[in-house]
Amino acid sequence: MGAGLLWFGWFGFNAGSALGANTIAVSAFIATHAAAATGGAVWAFLEWLFNGKPTVFGTITGSVAGLATVTPAAGFVSPIAGMAIGVIASFGLFRFCSLL
Numbered sequence: 001m002g003a004g005l006l007w008f009g010w011f012g013f014n015a016g017s018a019l020g021a022n023t024i025a026v027s028a029f030i031a032t033h034a035a036a037a038t039g040g041a042v043w044a045f046l047e048w049l050f051n052g053k054p055t056v057f058g059t060i061t062g063s064v065a066g067l068a069t070v071t072p073a074a075g076f077v078s079p080i081a082g083m084a085i086g087v088i089a090s091f092g093l094f095r096f097c098s099l100l
Helices: 002-016 023-051 056-073 079-098
Strands: none
Touching: 002 023, 002 056, 023 056, 023 079, 056 079
């Protein structure tokens, strides 16, 4: 529940930084969602690959990694670039957290 509230609040932060309901806000909203969703999915896949089963905590960690890393560029990247940011963030954090 906490992760869902955090994710929802991040939409307000990233999209609200556009200071209006315009195309930059929409782009930031979509890039934020894409990075978080992809980050969570990648972390779950990596846990499944290396540990045999994914965990909810790991998936949340990957999502938060995607949220945090897309924030500086949220209004200026495409959804595909947001997904790439989520993949890189989740993979990097998983690598450092599990010491692969």
